[in-house]
Amino acid sequence: MQRLLDFGEGRFRLAPKCRSQLLKWIGNKQRFAPEIVSFFPARFGTYIEPFLGSAAVLATLAPRRAIGSDVFQPLVEIWQTLRSDPARLNQWYSGRWHSVANGEKIAEYEKIKASYNKSPNAADLLFLCRSCYGGVVRFRKADGYMSTPCGIHRPINPESFARRVEEWQKRTAGTEFRVMDYRAAMAAAKSGDVVYCDPPYRDSQTILYGAQAFDLRELFDAIRDCRSRGVYVVLSIDGTKRSGTTLCDVSIPDDLFEREVFVNCGRSMLRRFQLGGQTLEAEVVADRLLLTY
Numbered sequence: 001m002q003r004l005l006d007f008g009e010g011r012f013r014l015a016p017k018c019r020s021q022l023l024k025w026i027g028n029k030q031r032f033a034p035e036i037v038s039f040f041p042a043r044f045g046t047y048i049e050p051f052l053g054s055a056a057v058l059a060t061l062a063p064r065r066a067i068g069s070d071v072f073q074p075l076v077e078i079w080q081t082l083r084s085d086p087a088r089l090n091q092w093y094s095g096r097w098h099s100v101a102n103g104e105k106i107a108e109y110e111k112i113k114a115s116y117n118k119s120p121n122a123a124d125l126l127f128l129c130r131s132c133y134g135g136v137v138r139f140r141k142a143d144g145y146m147s148t149p150c151g152i153h154r155p156i157n158p159e160s161f162a163r164r165v166e167e168w169q170k171r172t173a174g175t176e177f178r179v180m181d182y183r184a185a186m187a188a189a190k191s192g193d194v195v196y197c198d199p200p201y202r203d204s205q206t207i208l209y210g211a212q213a214f215d216l217r218e219l220f221d222a223i224r225d226c227r228s229r230g231v232y233v234v235l236s237i238d239g240t241k242r243s244g245t246t247l248c249d250v251s252i253p254d255d256l257f258e259r260e261v262f263v264n265c266g267r268s269m270l271r272r273f274q275l276g277g278q279t280l281e282a283e284v285v286a287d288r289l290l291l292t293y
Contacts, residue, residue: 018060022168023078023126024135025054027198029236032263032287033060036196039261039291041232045192050182051199055079055172058196062171067188069180077122079177086169089126094158096127109150117145131155186222191230197223198236220253227256227292235290236263257290 021030029036033056040061047063049055052070070076081089100108109131116124125146129137132148139146156164178185182197189195200214223233235257 018056018167018171020164020167021054021056022059022082022164023054024129024132024137026136026138027200028054028056028135029198030054030056033057035263036234036236036289037061039234039259039289040194040196041293043192044194044232045190046194048185048189048193048195049198050180050185050195051197052076052079052177053198055168057198058175059168059171062174064174066172066175067178067185068172068175069178069182069185071179071181073179074116074120074122074125076177076179078126079172079175081122082165082169083172083175083177086165089165090158090162092123092126093130093161096124097155097158097161100131100155106150113146120144120146127155130161182219183222186226186231186233189226189229189231192232194232194234195223195226196234196236220256223292224253224256231292233292235288237288237290252290256292258293259291261289261291263287263289 017034018030021028036057037060045065047058047061047066049058049066049068050070052058052068052075055068058066058068068079078089081092096112099112109128112124112127115121116128125137128146128148129135131151131153133151135151136148137146138148182199186195197219199216199219219235223235226233237252
């Protein structure tokens with residue numbers, strides 16, 4: 001779905017479809033980002049995404065002015081390098097891809113993973129998130145150790161990756177990437193700005209970096225503050241899906257949001273990982289999309 005967006009001063013354009021993903025990440029909204037974008041206000045100021053992850057919604061919107069942020073420094077460094085030095089991003093990926101392609105796949109992957117765990121860095125994380133099992137980049141709570149094994153798929157080649165870098169660099173050209181807590185990012189939003197929140201889901205995504213300490217009630221407080229200042233807020237949150245045998249059911253403050261819609265996300269890759277690769281016909285995921293307007 002595409003829609004006409006008004007960026008002010010008479011500048012209208014279609015929100016473009018994004019043909020490919022740059023990073024794999026838990027909760028990636030790539031396939032249904034156009035549907036999410038279709039619910040954004042037709043006119044807004046700065047677009048702010050304080051739980052950046054794979055930046056799928058940001059890239060689909062391709063705003064002229066945006067702030068993308070996250071507390072996870074190696075992740076943000078990937079996006080900062082995309083904007084400032086895309087050739088370096090290609091070098092990071094190509095070097096690791098060739099080491100895996102020319103050696104014993106799992107052993108070479110484990111060397112890259114060990115390098116990351118010894119000293120967390122953007123270059124190793126970039127390749128790991130594209131080559132680990134199912135793109136499920138999981139971290140140990142105690143020390144942030146990245147533990148996902150090598151995927152069964154063959155990572156895309158450097159030429160394909162470079163084409164994605166070129167497309168995504170254009171889509172994010174108007175974005176400033178920052179290492180920042182979501183509360184600070186939301187506090188900086190001004191009246192007429194749009195904030196899209198895609199926080200870690202409490203029942204299924206605690207393996208994300210930093211998610212173990214995430215408190216949804218604090219996010220609701222930040223959303224309430226944004227709403228009081230005239231900031232548009234869109235929140236993706238657990239809908240009709242399961243974590244283990246538990247149906248996720250998040251209690252939402254009655255007076256915080258004006259609208260609620262459900263977005264069909266398909267089958268959960270995380271659950272497939274947990275269940276050893278089963279086809280998951282019964283594990284269809286739906287996200288709640290909550291809007292303050």
